[in-house]
Amino acid sequence: MKCDLCADSAVTFVRYNGSHLCSFHFREYFERRVKKEVRKEVSLYKGDTVGVAVSGGKDSMVTLHMMHQLFNEKNGIRVVCISIDEGIEGYRPPSLDIVRKYCEENGIEYHQRSFSELSGLTMDSIAPVSGENSPCTYCGVFRRKLMNDEARKVGAKYLATGHNLDDVAQSVMMNFVRGDVDRLARLGPHTKIRPGLIPRFYPLRMIPEKESLLYAMVSGIPFWDGECPYWSEALRNEYRDVVDSLEDRSPGTKYSIVSSYDKLKPLLSKDGEPRDVKFCECGEPCNGKRCKACEYEDQLLKKIE
Ligand code: SF4
Ligand code: ZN
Ligand code: ZN
Numbered sequence: 081m082k083c084d085l086c087a088d089s090a091v092t093f094v095r096y097n098g099s100h101l102c103s104f105h106f107r108e109y110f111e112r113r114v115k116k117e118v119r120k121e122v123s124l125y126k127g128d129t130v131g132v133a134v135s136g137g138k139d140s141m142v143t144l145h146m147m148h149q150l151f152n153e154k155n156g157i158r159v160v161c162i163s164i165d166e167g168i169e170g171y172r173p174p175s176l177d178i179v180r181k182y183c184e185e186n187g188i189e190y191h192q193r194s195f196s197e198l199s200g201l202t203m204d205s206i207a208p209v210s211g212e213n214s215p216c217t218y219c220g221v222f223r224r225k226l227m228n229d230e231a232r233k234v235g236a237k238y239l240a241t242g243h244n245l246d247d248v249a250q251s252v253m254m255n256f257v258r259g260d261v262d263r264l265a266r267l268g269p270h271t272k273i274r275p276g277l278i279p280r281f282y283p284l285r286m287i288p289e290k291e292s293l294l295y296a297m298v299s300g301i302p303f304w305d306g307e308c309p310y311w312s313e314a315l316r317n318e319y320r321d322v323v324d325s326l327e328d329r330s331p332g333t334k335y336s337i338v339s340s341y342d343k344l345k346p347l348l349s350k351d352g353e354p355r356d357v358k359f360c361e362c363g364e365p366c367n368g369k370r371c372k373a374c375e376y377e378d379q380l381l382k383k384i385e
Contacts, residue, residue, distance in 0.1 A: 081093070081100050082100065083100055083101055083102035083105055084099045084100050084101065084105075085101065085102070085105045086102060086104070086105065088102035088103070088104065088105075089102060090102055091103045091106055091294065091298060092106050092291075092294055094109075094291075095331040096331040096332040096335065103298045106291075106294065106295070106298065107295065107298060107299060110287065110291060110295045111146070111149075113286055113287060114146050114283050114284065114287065115150065117282075117283055117284075117285055117286050118146075118150060118281070118283050121269045121281040121282070121283075121285075122237075122238050122269075122281050124151065124157050124237065124238070125157075126155060126156035126157065127156060127157075128157050128158070128237045129157070129158040129159075129160060129234055129235050129236045129237060130147060130151055130157060130158070130159055130160070130236060130237060130238050130239075130240060131160050131161075131162050131227075131230070131231040131234060131236035131238070131239040131240070131278065132144045132147050132159060132160070132161050132162065132239070132240045132241075133162055133163075133164075133227050133239055133240065133241045133242070134161050134162065134163050134179050134242075135163065135164075135175060135179075135242075135304075136163070136174075136175030136176060136178045136179045136303060136304040137175070137242065137303055137304060137305070138292055138293050138296045138301075138303040138305065139242030139243070139244050139247075139284055139289070139292050140241070140242035141178070141179070141182065141242075141296060141301050141302065141303040142242065142284065142292050142295055142296050142299075142301060142303075143240055143241070143242040143283050143284060144159075144161055144179075144182070144183075144188070145299065145301050146283055147159050147240055147283065148186060148188055158189070159188055159189070160188075160189045160190075160191055160234045160236065161179065161183050161188050161189065161190050161191065162191045162192075162193070162227060162230045162231060162234075162239075163176055163179050163180075163190070163191070163192045163193075164192070164193050164194070164195070164223050164226050164227060165192060165193070165194040165195065165196075166194075166195050166202070166203040166219055166222070166223065167194065167195045167196055167201070167202025167203050167204055167205070168202075168203045168204060168308060168309065168310070169204055170309075171306055171307075171308050171309060174304060174306065175304035175306065176192065178302050178303065178304050180192075181302075182301075182302060189234075191230055191234060193226040193227070193229070193230050194226075195222055195226070197226070198222060198226075198373070198377050199377060199381055201222070201377065201380060201381075201384075203215060203218075203219055203310060205384055206218050206219075206380055206384075207309075207310050209380065209383040209384055211383075214310075214312045215310040215312065216310065216311070216312060218376055218380065219310070221372050221373050221376055222373055222376070222377075224373075225362075225364055225371065225373040227239065228276075228277060228278055228364065229363065229364065231278040232276070232278055236278050237278075237279075238278065238279050238280070238281050239278045239279070239280050239281070240280070240281055240282070240283055241268075241280055241281075241282055242282075242284060242292075243268075243282040243284065243285060244282075244284040244285070244287050244288065244289045244292050245284070245285065245286055245287055245288045245289070245334050245335065245338060246288060246289040246320070246323065246324075246334060247289075248267070248282065248285055248338050248341075249323050249333075249334040249337040249338055250316055250319040250320055250323055251267055252264070252267065252337050252338060252341045253319050253322065253323060253337060254315065254316065254319045255267070257319075261348060264341075264348055265345070265348040267341075267345075268280045268281060268282060269281040269282055269285070274357065274365065275357045275365060276357065276359060276363075276364065276365035277365050285338065286335065286338070288334060323337070360374055361374070362374055
């Protein structure tokens with residue numbers, strides 16, 4: 081099959097708009113949409129710093145690649161790659177090797193934080209005592225804390241993450257079905273700056289997961305595709321199946337879910353309301369006296385001892 085725009089062979093068929101594209105035109109189409117999304121979500125100027133949260137998986141590596149393409153010495157915007165080592169033997173070290181090497185080769189500043197800074201915890205020590213909570217609950221809370229802390233330290237104005245269209249559509253559906261309107265309202269991108277919390281944005285928010293994988297492959301971007309041994313988000317997997325089967329029957333459904341959410345968000349959002357911001361003794365913003373990460377840290381240390 082030929083590309084619709086030139087004489088080269090097509091590498092993909094974009095079902096939702098019916099076009100066949102070669103590698104060159106697919107990359108062009110992909111990059112155009114990412115740039116559009118970035119322009120919509122953030123305003124960055126000369127002298128600003130943007131953090132990129134990178135695990136080494138395809139989506140975060142593609143995000144890092146795109147951020148480095150868009151922001152660099154030419155426009156005076158500093159890109160900082162931030163990775164977190166959760167302490168998962170055999171899984172995280174090889175993925176961080178890929179990230180480090182990519183940053184070295186492309187002249188990107190690399191920063192790494194590690195769960196072990198939190199009283200020596202690692203996911204390998206947390207998982208056996210995680211009890212009713214899934215290990216991912218702790219992992220997510222600790223990762224967000226370290227990521228936010230590092231982004232704040234490097235002076236990042238925003239933090240980019242690799243969430244793609246599939247991730248966002250699943251989150252919207254999941255919170256909608258559970259009736260969790262508060263969480264629904266808090267889904268990024270964040271439009272208002274809250275003290276101590278670096279606003280996140282999602283350059284791949286309108287990019288289907290399949291296209292992110294294809295882009296990494298045709299662009300020669302290295303990534304790690306191992307599976308975490310503690311992966312247990314069963315509920316999200318159910319929503320993945322539901323959203324995928326809707327997309328199969330009606331191409332474009334994922335996009336419609338996210339666009340509908342965007343139209344509804346101003347009605348849900350408490351983004352604009354002033355809030356009483358409190359800070360935990362560790363420096364993180366929180367709702368109560370202490371942040372969730374500090375509470376979990378204490379609970380886990382008691383269990384591990
Ligand atoms: Fe952490 Fe869960 Fe992701 Fe593993 S699957 S890295 S435990 S959040
Ligand atoms: Zn072409
Ligand atoms: Zn704290």
